[in-house]
Amino acid sequence: MDGVTVIDHPLVQHKLTIMRKKETSTAGFRRLLREISMLLCYEVTRDLELTMETIETPLVEMQAPIVEGKKLVFASILRAGNGLLEGMLELVPSARVSHIGVYRDHETLKPVEYYFKAPEDIAERLIIIVDPMLATGNSSIAAVDKLKERGAHNIRFLCLLAAPEGIKNFQSVHPDVRIYTASIDSHLNELGYIVPGLGDAGDRMYGTK
Numbered sequence: 620m621d622g623v624t625v626i627d628h629p630l631v632q633h634k635l636t637i638m639r640k641k642e643t644s645t646a647g648f649r650r651l652l653r654e655i656s657m658l659l660c661y662e663v664t665r666d667l668e669l670t671m672e673t674i675e676t677p678l679v680e681m682q683a684p685i686v687e688g689k690k691l692v693f694a695s696i697l698r699a700g701n702g703l704l705e706g707m708l709e710l711v712p713s714a715r716v717s718h719i720g721v722y723r724d725h726e727t728l729k730p731v732e733y734y735f736k737a738p739e740d741i742a743e744r745l746i747i748i749v750d751p752m753l754a755t756g757n758s759s760i761a762a763v764d765k766l767k768e769r770g771a772h773n774i775r776f777l778c779l780l781a782a783p784e785g786i787k788n789f790q791s792v793h794p795d796v797r798i799y800t801a802s803i804d805s806h807l808n809e810l811g812y813i814v815p816g817l818g819d820a821g822d823r824m825y826g827t828k
């Protein structure tokens with residue numbers, strides 16, 4: 620699918636299957652989310668530009684590669700995005716973090732924004748938005764709208780699962796934002812849940828249901 624990268628690494632697929640199982644405990648789900656988020660982070664940053672720096676090893680001076688440009692920004696769509704954030708920050712500890720509070724009104728399925736915080740200079744940074752579920756796409760669209768309003772233009776969207784309806788909706792508004800996901804599932808149900816999915820990601824990671 621154009622504009623979408625499906626991360627089909629065997630370890631990602633294996634962990635995702637265990638996360639989908641209804642009998643997986645909150646503790647297990649959280650641990651797997653942390654592990655899978657590192658693997659997803661590895662893939663979403665695979666093509667970052669490198670630049671050479673002169674360093675000294677204990678033996679000699681050498682030219683060695685480092686990631687070019689300003690530090691990345693991980694933008695977490697609250698609350699479920701924070702589950703992905705933790706593992707990603709372990710891999711990229713110097714990343715800046717933006718929090719975007721958008722919840723889905725369960726009746727209208729429309730996003731309601733209640734919080735936004737981001738570094739001042741997001742226009743100069745690569746932003747990776749994280750949210751485990753790209754369902755209707757409405758919250759993701761709202762998050763990208765907000766970041767673009769603040770000048771961001773280099774944005775990627777990382778999730779665990781995406782629904783075809785959500786991808787279509789998202790790409791109709793933000794075709795410039797590449798989507799990275801571990802799976803494109805079958806469809807959305809009438810309540811806006813991804814099928815087969817894994818249930819409510821926030822409830823599963825925080826044990827709130």
Ligand code: URA
Nearest residue numbers: 754812813818819820
């Ligand atoms: N959000 C979730 O947590 N799960 C879904 O299936 C859809 C949206």
